[in-house]
Amino acid sequence: MIELKNVTRRFGNTVAVDNLNLTIETGEVCVLVGSSGCGKSTTLRMINRLLPHSAGEILVDGEDVNAMNAEQLRLNMGYVIQGTGLFPHWTVARNIAMVPHLLKWPKERIDARVEELMTLLDLDPATHASKYPQQLSGGQAQRVGVARALAADPNILLMDEPFGALDAITRDNLQMEMLRIQRQVRKTTVFVTHDIDEALKLATRIAVMDQGRIIQHDTPENILRHPASDFVENLVGKQDRGLKLMSLRPVRDLMSAHAEPRQSEAGEGAITEGDSVRLALSVMLWKDLGEIAVFNARGQETGVITRERIIQEGA
Numbered sequence: 001m002i003e004l005k006n007v008t009r010r011f012g013n014t015v016a017v018d019n020l021n022l023t024i025e026t027g028e029v030c031v032l033v034g035s036s037g038c039g040k041s042t043t044l045r046m047i048n049r050l051l052p053h054s055a056g057e058i059l060v061d062g063e064d065v066n067a068m069n070a071e072q073l074r075l076n077m078g079y080v081i082q083g084t085g086l087f088p089h090w091t092v093a094r095n096i097a098m099v100p101h102l103l104k105w106p107k108e109r110i111d112a113r114v115e116e117l118m119t120l121l122d123l124d125p126a127t128h129a130s131k132y133p134q135q136l137s138g139g140q141a142q143r144v145g146v147a148r149a150l151a152a153d154p155n156i157l158l159m160d161e162p163f164g165a166l167d168a169i170t171r172d173n174l175q176m177e178m179l180r181i182q183r184q185v186r187k188t189t190v191f192v193t194h195d196i197d198e199a200l201k202l203a204t205r206i207a208v209m210d211q212g213r214i215i216q217h218d219t220p221e222n223i224l225r226h227p228a229s230d231f232v233e234n235l236v237g238k239q240d241r242g243l244k245l246m247s248l249r250p251v252r253d254l255m256s257a258h259a260e261p262r263q264s265e266a267g268e269g270a271i272t273e274g275d276s277v278r279l280a281l282s283v284m285l286w287k288d289l290g291e292i293a294v295f296n297a298r299g300q301e302t303g304v305i306t307r308e309r310i311i312q313e314g315a
């Protein structure tokens with residue numbers, strides 16, 4: 001658990017973070033969102049003491065970060081930044097191995113861990129382990145950055161606009177990867193973005209910031225349904241809220257399940273139980289269907305979802 005209590009950070013006369021209170025529970029993904037200069041990165045960098053705070057208290061699992069050894073603190077916090085920060089003259093494998101190496105793990109353990117992480121992040125070790133960062137695409141380099149942050153299995157992951165510089169498709173892929181990895185490893189994560197759609201997709205809770213303060217701290221659904229102010233309402237997009245809520249809702253919530261799963265051909269692009277209601281509606285509109293079959297992860301048809309039900313209850 002991470003707790004920020006009345007935390008302030010000043011740069012000269014600028015108050016970058018203003019008496020901020022925030023609790024991030026163990027295993028949750030807290031996304032800090034807000035416009036440029038509102039204090040998101042400063043907040044993140046105070047947690048791992050890359051920046052000292054001017055006032056207040058920051059606690060990790062109940063212990064004041066100022067009372068901890070800064071290096072030890074950082075070794076237990078993976079840190080991912082935009083543009084990766086990979087060492088250009090080190091191979092991918094060596095970059096990923098950086099923290100285990102500092103921790104003096106035996107070589108076999110490091111090699112096994114590098115291979116495990118590359119596989120987890122969908123990077124073929126045989127193809128990529130000996131490459132240098134400039135030989136990778138932006139998306140691959142960002143995956144290496146995430147692998148490096150996870151290498152020594154830290155309890156906490158700090159991510160500062162990690163996907164901000166990527167094209168929309170690569171960003172979407174990495175967001176999906178992150179959700180998958182998070183289901184497997186469940187790190188306490190603080191994620192900074194200015195993209196509200198990214199926040200809605202990834203967060204267990206979102207902290208909306210403005211001028212160094214938290215305006216609202218709540219689940220994606222509550223932020224959409226009950227924005228605390230005009231500022232939050234504008235940020236989430238007043239007119240777009242219905243569709244955004246549909247993006248949060250899985251098909252399994254609104255489908256009519258068959259009594260028994262049926263063996264039928266799922267086919268490419270089939271709708272699965274975990275897909276969003278918004279995707280199911282989009283496919284039905286495109287194919288001009290009133291209903292569409294829903295499949296489980298094993299490719300069995302488990303039910304149907306209808307356009308009518310989505311229109312009635314989708315948001």
Ligand SMILES: Nc1ncnc2c1ncn2[C@@H]1O[C@H](COP(=O)(O)OP(=O)(O)OP(=O)(O)O)[C@@H](O)[C@H]1O
Binds near residue numbers: 035040194
């Ligand atoms: N090293 C610094 N020296 C002086 N002022 C700074 C410094 N770092 C940040 N600031 C100021 O503190 C405020 C908050 O900056 P911060 O980088 O935390 O915002 P942000 O929300 O992360 O913005 P962005 O999305 O653009 O990265 C801004 O007014 C910024 O100009």
